[in-house]
Amino acid sequence: MTIHTSHPFATPDDPLRRLRGxxxxxxxxxxxxxxxxxxxxxxxxxxLAHGEPARLLALLDPDADLTDALVETGRGVVHTLSAQHRDLADAFAGVAPAPGGPFRLAAFEDAAGYGPRLADAAAWAEVRVESTAEVGWSLLATVVVEAAHVAEAHADDPPLLHHRGRYRRLEER
Known part of the structure; x- marks a missing residue:
């Protein structure tokens, strides 16, 4: 893992990255x-592509350890993060230090062979890899949602959003 001294998305000369942000x-x-x-x-x-079965489509870093593990095992867990998970998000993105590794920053449980599940996640899905394809500089992973869960204790936690290089909270108006 590399900790960057500058913002990883601060690229004023790249209009595509700015659009993505x-x-x-x-x-x-x-x-x-x-x-x-x-x-x-x-x-x-x-x-999320709703259907029978539902699928999640994601653009993953082809060089990330997660991508290798997901493809190798064929299974994974996808969690929605809440505002209290900002530091955890940064650690797993590789932009903040995580002494001993990012899994030490929160409680994780085994999700019945799908992988580690964040114990206090508001929602998560157990997924199976259906296909992958190179798309631009990313790997498009299409995964089948085998089970979806919403933790009632955290159902009202506002989701953590990312916009223009910063974390945001969804606020009701």
Missing amino acids: RLGGAVTLWTAGAGRDRAGLTVTSVM
Whole structure:
């Protein structure tokens, strides 16, 4: 993991990155693997395709440990993050220090062979990899949602959003 001294998306000379930053998105944590082989990655480029079965589509870093673990095991867990998970999101994105690794920053449980599950996540899905394809500089992962869960204790937690290089909270008006 590399900790950057500058903002990783501060690229005023790249209009495509600036456009991407303005699209924004919910912050999710993808995890896969078990034991010493577990991996995780903060991902905002995610879309849900409702259907039978439902699918999640995500643009993943092809060089990330999570991508390798997800493809190798064929299974993973996708969590929606809430405002209290900002530091965790940064650690799994590789832009903040995580002594001992990012999995030490929060409580995780085994999700029945799908990978580590964030214990206080407001919502999560157990997923199975259906396909992957190179798209631009990313890997498009299409995963089948095998089970979706919403923790009633956290159902009203505002989601963590990412817009223009900053975390935001959804606020009611």
